[in-house]
Amino acid sequence: MVESITAIVTALGFPSVESFIGILLLAGAIIGAIVVIVTIRPLLDMFPYAYPNARVRARVGRLFSEKQISEIIESDDMEEVQNYLRGFPEYAKYVDQYSLEKALDTQLAETYDLVARIAPGDIQNVFRALLKKWDIRNIKSLITAKEVGLSSEETMELLIPFGDLKEDLGRLSEVNNITDIITGLEGTVYSQILEDALPAYESSKMVLPLEAALDKYYLENILKASSNPSDDNSSLIHTYVGSQVDITNLKIILRAKVDGLKYDDISPYMISNGYQIRDWKLKDLMEAEDVNAVISSMEGTDYSPVLSDALSKYVQTGSISVFEKDLDIYLTKMAKNFALKKPFGAGPMIGFLNRKENEIKNLKVIARGKREANFSASVIKEMLV
Amino acid sequence: MVDVALGTALAAIGAGVAVGFAGLGSGLGQGIAAAGSVGAVAEDNDMFARGIIFSALPETQAIYGFLIAILLLVFSGLLGGGNPLNVTSGLVAIGAGAAIGFAGLGSGMGQGITAASSVGAVVEDEDMFARGIIFSALPETQAIYGFLIAILLMVFGGILGA
Numbered sequence: 450m451v452e453s454i455t456a457i458v459t460a461l462g463f464p465s466v467e468s469f470i471g472i473l474l475l476a477g478a479i480i481g482a483i484v485v486i487v488t489i490r491p492l493l494d495m496f497p498y499a500y501p502n503a504r505v506r507a508r509v510g511r512l513f514s515e516k517q518i519s520e521i522i523e524s525d526d527m528e529e530v531q532n533y534l535r536g537f538p539e540y541a542k543y544v545d546q547y548s549l550e551k552a553l554d555t556q557l558a559e560t561y562d563l564v565a566r567i568a569p570g571d572i573q574n575v576f577r578a579l580l581k582k583w584d585i586r587n588i589k590s591l592i593t594a595k596e597v598g599l600s601s602e603e604t605m606e607l608l609i610p611f612g613d614l615k616e617d618l619g620r621l622s623e624v625n626n627i628t629d630i631i632t633g634l635e636g637t638v639y640s641q642i643l644e645d646a647l648p649a650y651e652s653s654k655m656v657l658p659l660e661a662a663l664d665k666y667y668l669e670n671i672l673k674a675s676s677n678p679s680d681d682n683s684s685l686i687h688t689y690v691g692s693q694v695d696i697t698n699l700k701i702i703l704r705a706k707v708d709g710l711k712y713d714d715i716s717p718y719m720i721s722n723g724y725q726i727r728d729w730k731l732k733d734l735m736e737a738e739d740v741n742a743v744i745s746s747m748e749g750t751d752y753s754p755v756l757s758d759a760l761s762k763y764v765q766t767g768s769i770s771v772f773e774k775d776l777d778i779y780l781t782k783m784a785k786n787f788a789l790k791k792p793f794g795a796g797p798m799i800g801f802l803n804r805k806e807n808e809i810k811n812l813k814v815i816a817r818g819k820r821e822a823n824f825s826a827s828v829i830k831e832m833l834v
Numbered sequence: 835m836v837d838v839a840l841g842t843a844l845a846a847i848g849a850g851v852a853v854g855f856a857g858l859g860s861g862l863g864q865g866i867a868a869a870g871s872v873g874a875v876a877e878d879n880d881m882f883a884r885g886i887i888f889s890a891l892p893e894t895q896a897i898y899g900f901l902i903a904i905l906l907l908v909f910s911g912l913l914g915g916g917n918p919l920n921v922t923s924g925l926v927a928i929g930a931g932a933a934i935g936f937a938g939l940g941s942g943m944g945q946g947i948t949a950a951s952s953v954g955a956v957v958e959d960e961d962m963f964a965r966g967i968i969f970s971a972l973p974e975t976q977a978i979y980g981f982l983i984a985i986l987l988m989v990f991g992g993i994l995g996a
Binding site: 454466467470474477481484485488489492495496499500501502503504506507508509510567792793797 | 840844847851855858862865866867869870871872873874876877878881921922925928932936939940943946947950951953954955957958959
């Protein structure tokens, strides 16, 4: 056998068996290296997501089930709702400190903060941009508080202790008016945004232009943070954020059309470069005559079937909120699909934040139903997302 | 300088491939499973034992590779002073090492991904534990095939039991 191997090796032009083995080993090493590189690369992309996604999935498991939500709805009053939430450590620490609504928002802010801290480096900037939601919310609360003349203590009760402005909230709550808020925010991006919107506020005597400018900055900033999709994960986030922008624009346009507003009234509140609704389409929508015309213009987009299905409910009820609810459900389904489609990517984080947001929204609806109107359980259930 | 026969030197390469690649797959797999487990334990202390179980699963590939490597070293004369191997048996030894090495690489990585995913599923819903273990055990089969073929190559290639 050794002779026949030697004969084959010689016939192949190798001077000796040793040199043939050397070449064979070299080829083996090259093939081995290629196999290792090709097989390891996908795994290395998954590595950074293993830890944050396990944490996020643990929290998904702690979200309230439908049964638990029903139990909360069955509570007799606000006190009972609060007692129920005290049974869950995530809520208990805030329920004992703040009013129920502030406790819920603070818990949501803590969740956003956690996800922004544990998200892998490639996508962390988007989650950090999402965290600005709490700065925006706090500034809006400050504006409203100062507009109606609330005291420093009353103002603090409205503020959520999270976000980049967390340390400045005490100082900002003590100012007297909106101009002072702008001065107090000097050195942050918000000062200039509010300064630019100040003439519109002064001429209209309404805080809406200031709030709209802040909302616009928030959405444009998250779009910018996700605008260079370099891989599957960032493109997933871009799709989600872009769809959020589309849905925000659609909600504003639909409400504006119900109120009979025209292009010039709506355009200052629009955010460009969403996911499916490009600028030319936005212009068409703003120029549409009524709600039906808006829905017709949406044909060819993923939002069309959602809006068309909600149209009959809108005709029956006359309430624009049916569109808003169905668009929110569409976004939730999208986030859920992402979580399933990309289990070792950004999907679970997006899915979790969306579900957490819905949980808090639902708890707030229940709280309001119990506190303000004492709605029946079935009416409250109808209002849930 | 120690005089090592060419066949024995080839068997040493086989042993290196066996433990090297199997260990690489096992390490990567265990790394991703353990990273997921740490995340789970950070949220829920009760996940520690289950996290350890899932993290330990991708260890087996490294054990298979290690066993084959030890057998090659012993029966090639490098350890224990046995007879040196001829060139043909040395090439068979490389084949045996590659069998468990590459099978262990793929199996370890696959098992690690499944185990990390299972940890996520269990921390979300603890009823998923048994099903998670079953799914995580599936990629073990490729390493078993590689291990069996490595043993058969050694037996019929004149390295073991010759």
